[in-house]
Amino acid sequence: xxxxxxxxxxxxxxxxxxxxxxxxxxxxxxxxxxxxxxxxxxxxxxxxxxxxxxxxxxxxxxxxxxxxxxxxxxxxxxxxxxxxxxxxxxxxxxxxxxxxxxxxxxxxxxxxxxxxxxxxxxxxxxxxxxxxxxxxxxxxxxxxxxxxxxxxxxxxxxxxxxxxxxxxxxxxxxxxxxxxxxxxxxxxxxxxxxxxxxxxxxxxxxxxxxxxxxxxxxxxxxxxxxxxxxxxxxxxxxxxxxxxxxxxxxxxxxxxxxxxxxxxxxxxxxxxxxxxxxxxxxxxxxxxxxxxxxxxxxxxxxxxxxxxxxxxxxxxxxxxxxxxxxxxxxxxxxxxxxxxxxxxxxxxxxxxxxxxxxxxxxxxxxxxxxxxxxxxxxxxxxxxxxxxxxxxxxxxxxxxxxxxxxxxxxxxxxxxxxxxxxxxxxxxxxxxxxxxxxxxxxxxxxxxxxxxxxxxxxxxxxxxxxxxxxxxxxxxxxxxxxxxxxxxxxxxxxxxxxxxxxxxxxxxxxxxxxxxxxxxxxxxxxxxxxxxxxxxxxxxxxxxxxxxxxxxxxxxxxxxxxxxxxxxxxxxxxxxxxxxxxxxxxxxxxxxxxxxxxxxxxxxxxxxxxxxxxxxxxxxxxxxxxxxxxxxxxxxxxxxxxxxxxxxxxxxxxxxxxxxxxxxxxxxxxxxxxxxxxxxxxxxxxxxxxxxxxxxxxxxxxxxxxxxxxxxxxxxxxxxxxxxxxxxxxxxxxxxxxxxxxxx
Numbered sequence: 001x002x003x004x005x006x007x008x009x010x011x012x013x014x015x016x017x018x019x020x021x022x023x024x025x026x027x028x029x030x031x032x033x034x035x036x037x038x039x040x041x042x043x044x045x046x047x048x049x050x051x052x053x054x055x056x057x058x059x060x061x062x063x064x065x066x067x068x069x070x071x072x073x074x075x076x077x078x079x080x081x082x083x084x085x086x087x088x089x090x091x092x093x094x095x096x097x098x099x100x101x102x103x104x105x106x107x108x109x110x111x112x113x114x115x116x117x118x119x120x121x122x123x124x125x126x127x128x129x130x131x132x133x134x135x136x137x138x139x140x141x142x143x144x145x146x147x148x149x150x151x152x153x154x155x156x157x158x159x160x161x162x163x164x165x166x167x168x169x170x171x172x173x174x175x176x177x178x179x180x181x182x183x184x185x186x187x188x189x190x191x192x193x194x195x196x197x198x199x200x201x202x203x204x205x206x207x208x209x210x211x212x213x214x215x216x217x218x219x220x221x222x223x224x225x226x227x228x229x230x231x232x233x234x235x236x237x238x239x240x241x242x243x244x245x246x247x248x249x250x251x252x253x254x255x256x257x258x259x260x261x262x263x264x265x266x267x268x269x270x271x272x273x274x275x276x277x278x279x280x281x282x283x284x285x286x287x288x289x290x291x292x293x294x295x296x297x298x299x300x301x302x303x304x305x306x307x308x309x310x311x312x313x314x315x316x317x318x319x320x321x322x323x324x325x326x327x328x329x330x331x332x333x334x335x336x337x338x339x340x341x342x343x344x345x346x347x348x349x350x351x352x353x354x355x356x357x358x359x360x361x362x363x364x365x366x367x368x369x370x371x372x373x374x375x376x377x378x379x380x381x382x383x384x385x386x387x388x389x390x391x392x393x394x395x396x397x398x399x400x401x402x403x404x405x406x407x408x409x410x411x412x413x414x415x416x417x418x419x420x421x422x423x424x425x426x427x428x429x430x431x432x433x434x435x436x437x438x439x440x441x442x443x444x445x446x447x448x449x450x451x452x453x454x455x456x457x458x459x460x461x462x463x464x465x466x467x468x469x470x471x472x473x474x475x476x477x478x479x480x481x482x483x484x485x486x487x488x489x490x491x492x493x494x495x496x497x498x499x500x501x502x503x504x505x506x507x508x509x510x511x512x513x514x515x516x517x518x519x520x521x522x523x524x525x526x527x528x529x530x531x532x533x534x535x536x537x538x539x540x541x542x543x544x545x546x547x548x549x550x551x552x553x554x555x556x557x558x559x560x561x562x563x564x565x566x567x568x569x570x571x572x573x574x575x576x577x578x579x580x581x582x583x584x585x586x587x588x589x590x591x592x593x594x595x596x597x598x599x600x601x602x603x604x605x606x607x608x609x610x611x612x613x614x615x616x617x618x619x620x621x622x623x624x625x626x627x628x629x630x631x632x633x634x635x636x637x638x639x640x641x642x643x644x645x646x647x648x649x650x651x652x653x654x655x656x657x658x659x660x661x662x663x664x665x666x667x668x669x670x671x672x673x674x675x676x677x678x679x680x681x682x683x684x685x686x687x688x689x690x691x692x693x694x695x696x697x698x699x700x701x702x703x704x705x706x707x708x709x710x711x712x713x714x715x716x717x718x719x720x721x722x723x724x725x726x727x728x729x730x731x732x733x734x735x736x737x738x739x740x741x742x743x744x
Contacts, residue, residue: 015062015091017062017102020099023041024249025039026039030323035048043098045245052073056090059072066084069087136228139229167268170273200296202289209239210267215263216242222247222255224244224246267305270297303376342437377404381405385401453724456717458714458715459630468570469614471614473609475503479600483495491568494563495564498605500558507556566614574594595611625664626693639653641653641716642700643714643715656698658697
């Protein structure tokens with residue numbers, strides 16, 4: 001029997017397929033066309049079918065054959081023709097999605113294997129995309145029933161007007177005070193510290209919980225069921241997620257839009273409140289937390305949740321607003337079909353035919369979404385790489401990035417190639433176009449690898465002065481007056497004056513005691529001729545007077561040291577900044593910054609406090625600590641920009657003048673106590689750097705800002721440009737060298 005005859009016989013057999021009776025079906029008109037939304041009440045999955053697709057699904061009742069379905073379809077939707085391969089492919093698709101049942105032996109075994117296969121792919125897919133790992137949790141419906149009556153007022157008109165007014169007020173504050181707000185924004189490095197990342201993760205957790213509660217309560221308000229809430233590890237931060245997909249079963253567009261936008265509205269309200277609290281509070285822990293709230297709920301919302309190019313709230317808003325269901329899948333399918341049409345030099349109709357204008361918009365959306373996803377992933381990887389570099393964990397960071405790239409590039413590419421192979425089985429590839437495509441991709445890849453990219457190295461830096469003398473506080477006291485930083489002085493000039501009331505009282509007491517003892521001694525000396533007892537008491541009185549005068553002299557010397565004087569000629573140089581204490585149990589704060597700051601007038605200075613230094617302003621240099629893996633890239637004459645912790649808004653410029661030939665053995669005293677310096681204690685008790693490092697000297701221009709003694713910060717060395725291929729090769733070489741050292 002021929003193959004055509006066999007196919008004809010198969011087409012006449014009754015199909016043992018039927019539509020599941022428990023599916024919930026809703027008919028809607030979308031963009032002037034009838035469509036059908038279907039809910040799977042068991043898997044809590046939702047589908048949207050065209051009128052043609054639902055016609056096939058609804059006519060699967062076990063009493064029709066393939067030929068019957070084909071004939072009835074072509075009769076109902078004439079002049080549209082339905083080929084047998086397309087019909088069979090669509091039936092297989094319905095079976096895989098679980099919308100139909102097959103009355104054949106072994107069906108339960110097949111379904112079990114399919115479910116296990118899906119579960120395995122889902123499990124391993126979580127770890128191939130560790131930036132967003134989702135775990136199913138619990139049914140929140142009982143909790144929402146109790147919580148909703150307390151939050152019903154949030155959906156009233158006054159509450160909406162209040163939220164709108166708050167957001168407008170925050171926007172006006174941002175516009176009117178933009179310059180001042182910009183100066184108060186912390187630098188990027190502050191977020192990469194362990195404490196900064198910890199509080200940022202805490203803020204992200206709280207705001208995302210409120211975000212998901214906004215979705216859940218809005219769904220409850222409009223009568224939508226919510227039976228799934230779980231944990232989402234968003235960039236390794238635990239958050240809640242809430243499944244409100246049941247909103248797709250609402251007929252009206254407005255409730256669906258409000259449910260999708262509820263989370264964004266909650267975050268914008270939080271961002272507005274956070275902006276006011278951040279603006280009104282003083283620098284400190286709570287001020288930093290409020291800034292994290294503003295950052296997460298405004299910038300984060302615009303980049304992630306509110307952006308329609310990512311499959312978050314903004315995506316569903318655009319999909320509902322323009323009535324383009326399954327926007328991502330349809331755009332991906334249009335892109336795939338465009339690739340197939342190009343490679344085969346033919347035009348194949350898609351299973352779900354798109355209007356030409358809609359197809360063009362879907363193609364544009366697919367390209368933009370892919371490019372934006374690539375930008376977001378690369379940006380997140382860059383931030384993670386910066387953090388791993390700051391923590392001296394480059395090898396672990398490289399492994400992390402490789403895993404992310406495998407999940408983001410390799411797996412989708414493999415799926416695309418498998419789908420492409422199945423599509424191209426019925427038509428040969430146009431060899432000329434294939435060669436042009438491969439050549440173009442190779443040219444783009446080569447151009448990207450050979451593109452020169454500027455290089456920078458970020459290192460630790462501290463200021464050293466060639467000739468300067470320190471001025472320390474030797475006697476404690478309250479600061480009365482002082483000369484400002486940068487004032488020229490001569491040797492012996494008074495720099496500052498302190499006041500110690502207890503010392504003044506001690507001197508007054510000793511002066512009165514000395515005067516009393518002098519009078520007593522004179523009386524004894526005047527009576528020694530007539531009073532033998534007086535003569536015997538004179539030596540003891542003289543000794544007692546000498547002790548009192550000696551104590552008075554020492555206290556007067558201490559009082560003289562309350563006047564701080566210049567040890568040499570030069571200018572007054574600032575000391576290192578004293579950070580503000582973060583310990584809530586440390587009592588009342590004494591002072592922070594520099595003693596010369598106006599806010600520190602009248603502050604109490606303890607003995608040993610470095611008040612300032614006196615030296616020549618032009619004789620200064622910065623010392624950089626450069627790791628062994630990067631020292632080969634540093635050359636004399638390269639420009640350097642230095643940001644000191646003491647002056648966060650001012651940049652020092654200079655050039656590399658000298659590079660040490662020997663590695664640095666011990667930690668410089670200027671970096672002792674620096675939390676960003678990785679150190680290790682040797683057996684001898686000395687402290688050395690954890691990584692082999694070298695020093696480089698940089699000549700700086702001190703006119704940009706007054707350079708403080710032992711001031712430290714971060715320096716960025718601008719290197720010669722290198723191609724992306726060279727930088728990747730160097731990174732791999734460094735990583736392999738590190739592993740060989742760890743695992744010899």
